[in-house]
Amino acid sequence: MNITKGALLRLLALLAVFGLVAAACGGSSDAADDTAVDDTAADDGAEDTAAEDTAVDDTAADDTATDDEAAAEDDAAMEEDEAMADAGPIKMAIVAPSAQDDLAFTQSMIDSIAASDAEIELSISDGLFVVEDAAAAIRGYAEDGQEVIIVHGTQFGASLIEIAPDFPETTFVWGTASDTQGLDNVFAYYPTAEEGGYVNGVMAAMLSSSGTIGVVGPVEAGDAVAYINGFVEGAEATSDVTVAVTYTGSFSDVALAAEAAQAHLTNGVDILTGTSQSVVGAVGVATENDVPWFGTQANQTPLSPGLVVASQVYHWEFVLDEILALRASGVLGGEIFEINLANGGLVIEFNDGYALPDDVRAAGEAAIAAIADGSIDPVG
Amino acid sequence: MGSFFTSAVLVATIASGLRLAIPYLLAGLGETVGQRSGVLNLGVDGVMQLSAFFAYWTVLETGSLWLGVGAGLAVGTVMGLVYGVITVTLGATQGISGIGIFLFGLGFSDLIFRRRVGTPKPIKQLPEVEVPLLSDIPWVGEALFRQTLFGYLAFASVPVVALMLKHTTFGMNIRAVGENPQAADSLGISVGRTRYLAILIGNVMAGLAGTALVLELGIFQQNLTQGLGFIAVALVYFGAWRAPGVMVGALLYGLVNATVLQWKAQGIIPREASDLASMAPAVLTILALVVLAGRVSPPAALTRPFSRH
Known part of the structure; x- marks a missing residue:
């Protein structure tokens, strides 16, 4: 049987592709499970x-x-x-x-x-x-x-x-x-992401020494804007802080979110928060510069076990x-x-690995209770 | 917030722009070599994704940054060989093949990431290396001479690639097979071997670009590059197929991005205009391409497979 060089190469290429896919899919996988x-x-x-x-x-x-x-x-x-x-x-x-x-x-x-x-x-x-x-x-x-x-x-x-x-x-x-x-x-x-945003903002304002807090947002839409507006409201209601907000324009550009966080640090920010899946890059910048981070959507403690203060988690x-x-x-x-916080769908999960001062945690918990009973409106 | 025109903010913005430019520059320089040999690779982004993942995974498993860099290089080499087989040996259409490589890189990196890693886990990042004395120069020193090794490598590659293409036999062979492969072949230049080597250089540099990106960020995520490789291909056109031109394009892209982010952080750009401002780098690149259109010509044999028959 005559096999041409081109046909042989095509066959080898096909086998290589199948081999790669099989290698990737083989074996046990906790993540997949x-x-x-x-x-x-x-x-x-x-x-x-x-x-x-x-x-x-x-x-x-x-x-x-x-x-x-x-x-x-x-x-x-x-x-x-x-x-x-x-x-x-x-x-x-x-x-x-x-x-x-x-x-x-x-x-x-x-x-x-x-x-x-x-x-x-x-x-x-x-x-x-x-x-x-x-x-x-x-x-x-x-x-x-x-x-x-x-x-x-x-x-x-x-x-x-x-x-x-x-x-x-x-x-x-x-x-x-x-x-x-x-x-x-x-x-x-x-x-009602603004609720957890407000709580995080209260605690961030109390932790900030420089009086400037940075927010890395994606696109100004959906629960991202709600969280950020609540965060700004909570921080400004707590002390005389400046909250700088950057919307990168992307939900997923990790590099851009990281540079947005760097830009905030240049301006004296000493607390950071952000929302969307792109913030993993910004959390890396926070970790590198020893700056506390407030998370939202899921518990982001694994990204920086020593610096994530608390996360608003969606249940x-x-x-x-x-x-x-x-x-x-x-x-x-x-x-x-x-x-929302009242029906238990939103939960503020504190990171025990971060040494949060008692008065700050108490203020956060008081804000949770006040929002849940309606005595605080997180968007003013 | 503070003013943009302070030394600290300007230096930080330039440093940020340089960091953002590094992956564009590495990938763009590699693609320049490939295109000068007549081979278009639209799969740069896919190679970057794969290299970024394997570099990340290696560092995650071993804790060694150097092994991670080695993994990224190895992936670039393998993908270069694959692309060489597809486009040179088999003579497949370059544009479609490149898109196939991109989709393969995007999907395969995501697949293995999910199967083997799952949730993003941070790894250690590349440290900055300060050049003694030079890093102490006011303004310039901090911005230019406090980079990761990839930063120095990227900018050092510009004259190397330029000189190689212009003054070495290998570089002249690359240009010859990119302009007129039949004539080059008649002069005894192996078109296939030259294109293979050019493709390998291009893919290894794309691998380095992906590795640089992931080790700078210290984390991997699905579709990490966000189309960065396609912008690198566009920057080759922007730079008129010359290494210094590609560097100008990469710096423009990085610095405009960094400036926009800094202005957003300082509130100089109002939130209402935030999305518009995010488009600035792409708009500038398109404008530059429009201005350059007709003034420069691509390699004459770009995208054309070579055959003696």
């Missing part, structure tokens, strides 16, 4: 008391319900949980703009799905920073029969409006967004459990969910 969420804790969820389910419901109606009504709701919720357990795992997919382990926006949702009480069979399409790619993934998942599709990015809204009406039996969960675009099969979710599991319960009862969409 972590992200391939198949939450088998559903049985626990089904056996949970309904009181726990309703405890996270922040509607005022629950507070005024009579004991009989509460008992009836408990029974109904238990039936829903049992029905969900009987139906087997929920087929859920998530479409997200950044990596599932970005220690920021996307990871907050992945962690929350893992923490959900429901039994979920999860498919993940992350890193879809191109909206058209995300739209194709959303439609693909819907055509594949996914029951719940989490569209994790404000920028995917226009695509969702086109796709969702074509799949009336599918539940689309879109955030961060504060409206459902009038679609019956779309739930929306958003964090979406509260929203997910509500949405799955509604879907089980036949409601496929049309509602908007908010996570």
Whole structure:
């Protein structure tokens, strides 16, 4: 048999590619195991008391319900949980703009799905920073029969409006967004990120010796702008500090975020914060210069165990459990969910590795309590 | 906030601009050598991604910066060989092949990162090296002579590449096969070998660029380069296929970016204009390309595979 040189080279090239892919995919991987969420804790969820389910419901109606009504709701919720357990795992997919382990926006949702009480069979399409790619993934998942599709990015809204009406039996969960675009099969979710921003701002102002604090923001939109506005409000309400805010114009440019942090340090900043997955570069600059950092979206302590003071962490599991319960009862969409400090969807996680003075921590905790009870408005 | 026109702020801004320029310069110089031999590589960004990841992963696992640099270089070399096989030996279309290399680099680096690392973990960063005496010169010393080794390497490569292309036999061979490969071949120059070596130089320098970026930041993340390699290719056109021109383009890009960030930090650029200001480096590059259009010509055989038949 005659094999030409070109054919042989093509064959070798093909084999090399397969070899590389096999090498990358082979072996055990903790990271992969972590992200391939198949939450088998559903049985626990089904056996949970309904009181726990309703405890996270922040509607005022629950507070005024009579004991009989509460008992009836408990029974109904238990039936829903049992029905969900009987139906087997929920087929859920998530479409997200950044990596599932970005220690920021996307990871907050992945962690929350893992923490959900429901039994979920999860498919993940992350890193879809191109909206058209995300739209194709959303439609693909819907055509594949996914029951719940989490569209994790404000920028995917226009695509969702086109796709969702074509799949009336599918539940689309879109955030961060504060409206459902009038679609019956779309739930929306958003964090009141300004609340944690305010708390972090209070503590940052107390820690600052120079009186100047730097913020590295991405694009002036969504929960980023909410967090930053809350941070500025909290800092300025606490002491006479100057808060310099830089929006780099990118959610993911790590190098630009790092240089933005450097520019702040040149101007005498001694505390830094920022939001989006690009801030890993800025945290590196903070670490290099021994400057405390305040995080948001996910717990960013692993990035700088000695300098991350506290992080506002998004716990979406509260929203997910509500949405799955509604879907089980036949409601496929049309509602908007908010996570905040009061309902436990937002949590300020302090880093025990940072020696935070007692008075600063007390001020932070007081701000959390005041925002939760409504006595402080984090956006003035 | 403070004024922009203070020595401390100006020096810091220039230093920031130089840091930002280093990956553009390294990748752009390498691509200049490749294009002068007639080979366009749109896969620079993918090679940078791969090198950045393997350098990062090596440092994460071993703690050795030098092994990390070695890993980045090795990846650049391997990718150079791969691209040489694709474009020189197999004669594939360069533009599409380059995009394939880019997509492979982007996807493969992300895949292994997820499988082997997962959540971003910080590694130690390259230290700055001060040049004795020179680093003490007011203003200039702090900005120019307190760089990482990659900074010195990048700027030292400019005259090396320029002299190599203009005054060495190898450089003349590169230019000959980039302008008229048939004529070069008739004179006994091995077009294939010359292009292979030029591609290798280009990819090794792209590997160095990715390594420099990740070791400067001390962390890896999906799509770390953010299209930096494509800008480096554009800077080759901006620089009219000459090393000093590429350096001017890289410095312009880095310094404008650094100035915009500094002005944002100082509140000189209002928040309402923040996004517009972020476009400044790209807009300036496009303007320069428009001005230069028609005044300079690319290598005549750029993107054309060579065949004796």
